[in-house]
Amino acid sequence: MDSVLKQRITALIYDEYSKLKPSSKPVIKSNGTKEWTVLASIVAWNSRDDKIRMICMSTGVKALPNELLKRSNGKMLHDCHAEILSIRGLNTVILHHIKNLKEGETSDLINEVDDKYIWKMENQLILYISRVPCGDASMNTIESQDETSETFEIPDDNKTQYLKCENSTILRGRLNFTKKGYVRSKPGRYDSQITFSKSCSDKLCTKQVTSLLNCLTYELLSEPIYLNYLIIPSLNETDSIGLKRCFQDRFQNTSDREQSYQPKLFDIENCEGKFVDDKQSVEETPSAMSSIKLYFDQFNIQEQAILNGVKNGSYSKGSKPLRKGCETAISRYSQWKLYNQINSERDKSYVQFKHHQKSRRVMVEHFRHVLSSEGWVPTLEDDCNI
Numbered sequence: 001m002d003s004v005l006k007q008r009i010t011a012l013i014y015d016e017y018s019k020l021k022p023s024s025k026p027v028i029k030s031n032g033t034k035e036w037t038v039l040a041s042i043v044a045w046n047s048r049d050d051k052i053r054m055i056c057m058s059t060g061v062k063a064l065p066n067e068l069l070k071r072s073n074g075k076m077l078h079d080c081h082a083e084i085l086s087i088r089g090l091n092t093v094i095l096h097h098i099k100n101l102k103e104g105e106t107s108d109l110i111n112e113v114d115d116k117y118i119w120k121m122e123n124q125l126i127l128y129i130s131r132v133p134c135g136d137a138s139m140n141t142i143e144s145q146d147e148t149s150e151t152f153e154i155p156d157d158n159k160t161q162y163l164k165c166e167n168s169t170i171l172r173g174r175l176n177f178t179k180k181g182y183v184r185s186k187p188g189r190y191d192s193q194i195t196f197s198k199s200c201s202d203k204l205c206t207k208q209v210t211s212l213l214n215c216l217t218y219e220l221l222s223e224p225i226y227l228n229y230l231i232i233p234s235l236n237e238t239d240s241i242g243l244k245r246c247f248q249d250r251f252q253n254t255s256d257r258e259q260s261y262q263p264k265l266f267d268i269e270n271c272e273g274k275f276v277d278d279k280q281s282v283e284e285t286p287s288a289m290s291s292i293k294l295y296f297d298q299f300n301i302q303e304q305a306i307l308n309g310v311k312n313g314s315y316s317k318g319s320k321p322l323r324k325g326c327e328t329a330i331s332r333y334s335q336w337k338l339y340n341q342i343n344s345e346r347d348k349s350y351v352q353f354k355h356h357q358k359s360r361r362v363m364v365e366h367f368r369h370v371l372s373s374e375g376w377v378p379t380l381e382d383d384c385n386i
């Protein structure tokens with residue numbers, strides 16, 4: 001990608017970030033400690049008219065412990081890492097556009113042809129992330145940093161490095177970072193409640209096979225869509241080695257010799273500059289706040305600050321039921337509701353619908369086995385009804 005285009009894209013994203021409400025951003029705490037976060041954004045670059053269109057923007061570095069998901073009913077976001085929120089955001093925008101088309105409106109992203117919905121292929125998809133995604137892609141970077149190397153060093157026979165001790169192909173967070181090419185859970189403090197959510201590296205790697213679509217948009221679009229470019233600022237050589245190994249070489253080294261599902265690899269692009277609220281020193285703390293901003297069209301833009309997986313201000317403590325209307329626009333519940341306005345599936349729950357989708361299920365399960373030969377450790381199944 002040419003550097004002028006990259007500059008235009010990042011300038012647009014940083015400008016949009018500057019417009020976020022203060023409540024959506026990291027703060028300086030009362031004790032003077034500065035908070036940091038990760039910024040992600042998905043934009044469409046129209047290769048015909050050379051226009052760049054914001055689709056969504058998100059911030060965040062938190063994931064919910066498995067324990068807290070029991071009362072979710074599709075309303076809590078398990079994984080609030082910025083890049084994962086952006087992919088959810090893209091799917092919500094697609095659902096909105098299809099609903100609008102069905103109601104006779106127009107869309108700049110999707111065509112309707114004989115009751116089929118087709119992504120306008122001139123809209124190439126670009127994901128910007130302000131730093132290397134957590135998990136496998138960042139292991140080379142972590143290994144090269146002196147201050148962290150002692151913290152996560154662990155003997156090879158120590159079972160605490162595994163998410164489940166009987167499964168040696170899924171590692172916990174950053175533990176034993178010398179191991180490369182492994183599925184990892186989201187990093188967190190070792191004494192915090194465990195999350196089974198997988199790292200952003202593993203999720204992004206999987207999207208190169210299963211597409212950016214979730215089970216709902218996969219059903220509606222006639223062809224899946226893939227990411228064309230991943231842009232990350234200020235990459236050094238070590239970062240680039242880790243990224244290439246995780247997102248490209250991992251496919252060559254897997255047990256999937258037959259390559260049953262051909263991956264659509266995205267280009268990895270470096271760009272100049274730094275995100276203003278990136279982590280700058282070890283004294284800074286990660287922000288608890290996440291956010292999402294959805295650009296449905298020029299006139300319809302929605303921004304939500306997110307805390308503990310729900311809308312900021314809507315969280316209720318552990319033992320109480322969730323508050324009505326606490327769910328964000330990108331929650332499973334909101335997406336399932338939107339989907340039902342397009343295709344009514346009211347006789348099924350979300351999970352029943354998902355399990356009905358045989359070919360997508362087989363593809364997802366197959367690729368999980370490619371990444372982790374000793375099986376998968378799923379997060380709590382979070383079902384919902386409308």
Ligand SMILES: [Zn+2]
Pocket residue numbers: 081082133134135199200201
């Ligand atoms: Zn992450």
